[in-house]
Amino acid sequence: MTDTTETAKPITWAGGQHPMTLNHPWVRANLSIRGLPGDYGSTPAACLKRFNEALWSIDDMERVIELGLIGGGLSRRDAADLVERFVRTRPLMENAPVAITVLSMFFVQPTEPAPEVEGADNG
Numbered sequence: 001m002t003d004t005t006e007t008a009k010p011i012t013w014a015g016g017q018h019p020m021t022l023n024h025p026w027v028r029a030n031l032s033i034r035g036l037p038g039d040y041g042s043t044p045a046a047c048l049k050r051f052n053e054a055l056w057s058i059d060d061m062e063r064v065i066e067l068g069l070i071g072g073g074l075s076r077r078d079a080a081d082l083v084e085r086f087v088r089t090r091p092l093m094e095n096a097p098v099a100i101t102v103l104s105m106f107f108v109q110p111t112e113p114a115p116e117v118e119g120a121d122n123g
Contacts, residue, residue, distance in 0.1 A: 014094060
């Protein structure tokens, strides 16, 4: 996906530094069709509520990060590869803040670059 939007913000995480956003047209369409299923429903707001209440699932975290990477300009294959290498093989709490940041940026556009996620080590 090379058609990025101005909403993509670089986020430093275990996979390196990548622009991420859920506001990309393809990602928004995907969210409308498939959503983020779980407690409270499948809307992005329901997923944010799950994160805020510590009821998120592994799938919530993986999917938000993967869609954020795609929205930031990576191909679906490259995004899936990064998720496989740096999300599925690492402790859950290492990537939960990344997912929360990406999901939060869907609702409120930050005026400054996204903060570096604590514990990110680029490798």
